[in-house]
Amino acid sequence: MGVCVSEDFNVLKLAKEISKSAGGVISENMSMNEVQASLRSILKKKRFFIVLDDVWNENRNKWISLKNLLIEGDQESKILVTTRSHKVVSVMAPGPIHDIEGLSENDCLSLFLRCAFNEGEPKHHPKLVDIGKQILKKCKGVPLAVKTLGSLLYSKTEERDWISIRDSEIWKLEQKEDDILPALRLSYNHLPSFLKPCFAYCSLYPKDFRYNNLELIQSWMANGLLQKSNKSTQELEDIGEQYIKELLSRSFFQEVEDIGVLLTFKMHDLLNDLSLYVAQHDYCLIENVNNTNNFEKARHVSILDHNLGVHAMKTFLHKLSNNMRTMKFSCEDWVQFGRSVINIKESSVETCISKFKHLRLLDLRFSRLKVLPSSISTLKHLRYLNLGWNKKIKKLPNSICDLQNLETLILVGCEKLEELPRDIRKMISLRFLWVTTTQMHLRDNGIECMCSIRNLFFLDCHELEYFPKGHQRLTTLHRLGFQNCESLISLPQGTKHLTALENLVIKNCWKLNFIDGDDYPTRLRSLTINELPQLVTLPQWLIGSANTLQFLDISSCQNLEILPEWLPDLSSLRKLQIHFCPKLLSLPEGMGHLTVLRELNIHCCPGLSRNCKKGVGKDWLQIAHIPLVKLTE
Known part of the structure; x- marks a missing residue:
């Protein structure tokens, strides 16, 4: 099991993460006693190996409390702790201590060249390699420094570019022992000007936060950080995707996971430190009001101090600048592991x-609002409003529809919301709408007339049966999703007219039945099918996306017995996931034709996994060309 700890050594949070890492089922509201019982049940008499990465806790009592949760395991169990503080070591010892040295000179050079050049190129640029060796001496063997500088110099073949990095004045600044921030600051300084404020914006999120591209892009859009030339025909969301790819290519993000409808990723703690450094006083992350300085002039604030009472919160808000642009009171995964x-x-x-x-x-x-003040309509500049997981809100004031500039409205998790605002059609700038509602029929509110919508997702709409007619006018719709809509009988009529639709997600819609015909999208790039008990094979209409589909996720379809013979015709498929489909035993003939397929994940499909097993399974030769094959029975 592996857990990234960082600076917050919250025992309940860590116990939940360890339990989840071991395959346990956890929920947001579990108490310490419940988590303790679950964890001890999982580990009882078993030998385990736990990695606690990046520990900063110097409170011995907290460490003892966590260790006491693990006593049910076998005595030969091991816990490996990584830390940058010798004081932490003294608190957590006894145990062997290893001071990790930096990478060897050869390993540094190998990593650097892999990031700075395409395969086979270094031999054509011997002078650049020599300059690179001189740069590496300043990286002190730290992989992150090597990787970021290598990524910075990628595709640069002019000697002056490499020499400017080698001779930069930043290396001469006073720094702590083993400090690698100069290397990272060099990478930041060489970012294009339009990317710098986007990177600084990431300082509003805590360490070890898992970002997703949709939320980050919508936040950048709201604050006008995405630059579009007058002649460009690109949509702002597409520009935002380019920004994400650029930061990924420069190693500013890591641990990327493609789940079809979105990308998730993390930022290394040291790069998070760098974002805080470059953000200065314009951005402020407040985890503890009492330990925060120089926040009065900030224009972008993220408040994560859950100990603030109502009066203290009001007092604190009055101290902030009137010129505020961003006000965040929570984060997506902030409450998942024990945070209040x-x-x-x-x-x-x-x-x-x-x-x-x-x-x-x-x-x-994740607030506790019962009503949204009708005065919300006075925020004429508002672009982004997130009311997600406010479980007590029953109605929204119709005045919210006066927010003519609003681009993003998130209402998922509002499980008591009785209906969408009556005049939602008036929100002419709305591009991103994710909804939970108890409505049975979406009628008479004009949602089908919102021609600016690009992202539309229905989550936990348990009573929803039908989608309004006329939705084919949503010609800008790129993403459409239905999750936990158990009463949904069919997809909306006229889906074939949604010519911009690229991502379709259908999860846990028990009554949904795909009917073959031509009334379905034909240029999908991503399709997720999850928990559809009526599905026995893939729908024929998917062939219409044979040249465009890149991601296909089929999960928890208990009655899926066979994959169609035309599956190998999906010539653009790059990632295929098949999870929890126990009746599925084999792959169709011709899988070798999927020449661009890069990843195949098969999980909890015992028969299929055995038939795909390397060297011995009857389907192995069909998939041997795929670079990454993951099989678990």
Whole structure:
């Protein structure tokens, strides 16, 4: 099991993450006693190996509390801790201690050349390689420094570019022992000017946060950080995707996971430190109000101090600048592992509305609101409003429809929301709408007329049966999703007219039955099919996306017995996932024709996994060309 700890050594959070890593089922509201019982049940009399990465805790009592949760395991079990602090070692010892040295000179050079050149290129640029060796001496064997500088110099073949990095004045600045920030700052300084504020914006998220491209792009859009030339025909979301790819290529993000409808990724702790450094006083992440300085002039604030009472919160908000642009009160995964929900009341929201008239982004997810003040309509500059997981809100004021500039509205997790606002058609700029509602029929509110919508997702709409007619006018729709919509009988009629639709997600829609015909999308790039008990084979209409489909996820389809013989015709397929389909035993003939397929994941499909096993399975030769094959029975 492996857990990234970082600076917050929260025992309940860590116990949940360890339990989850071991295959346990956890929930947001589990108590310490429940987690302890689960963890001890999982580990009882078993030998385990746990890695606790990047530990900063110097409180011995916290360490003992965590260790006591693990006593049910076999005595030969091991715990490996990584830390940058010798004081932490003294707290967590006894045990062998290893001071890890940097990479060897040869390993540094190998990693650097792999990041700076394409395969086979270094031999054509011997002078650049020599300069690279001189640069590496300043990286002190730290892989992150080597990787970021190598990525920075990728595709640069002019000697002056390499020499400018080698001779940069940043290396001469006073720094702590083994400090690699100069190497990272060099990479930041060489970012294009339009990417620098986007990177600084990431300082609003805590360490070890898992970003997703959709939320980050919508946040950048809301604050006007995406630059579009007057002649460009690109949509802002597409420009945002380019920004993400650029930061990925420069190693500013890591641990990338492609789950079809979106990408998730993390930022290394040292790069998070760099984002805090370059953000200066314009951005402020507040995890503890009492330990925060110089926040009064910030224009972008993320408040994650869940210990603030209502009065203290109101007092704190009044200290902030009136010129606020971003106000975040939570993060997507902030409450998943034991963090308390921030106690936001209507009075605090009213303070934000009355004080921060230029607000562009307001994030109130996981709050405890019962109503949204009708004065929300006065925030004329608002581009992004997140009310997700406010489980007590029943109605939204119709005045919210006066937000003519609103681009993103997130209402997922609002499980008591009775209906969408009556005049939602008036929100002419809305591009991103994710909804949970108890409505049975989406009628008479004009959602089908919102021709600016690009992302539309329905989550936990348990009563939803039908989609309104006329939705084929949603010609800009790129992503469409239905999850936990158990009453949904069929996909909306006229789906074939959604010519821009690229991503379709259908999860846990028990009554949904695919009917073969021509009324389906034909240029999908990503399709996720999950928990559809009526599905016995893939729908024939998927052939229409044979030249465009890149990601296919088939999960928890208990009655899926056979994959169609035309599956190898999906010539653009790059990633195929098949999980929890126990009746599926084999792959169709011709899988070798999927020449661009890079990843095949088969999980909890015992018969299929055995038949695909390397060297012995009857289907192995068909998939031997795939670079990454993951099989678990």
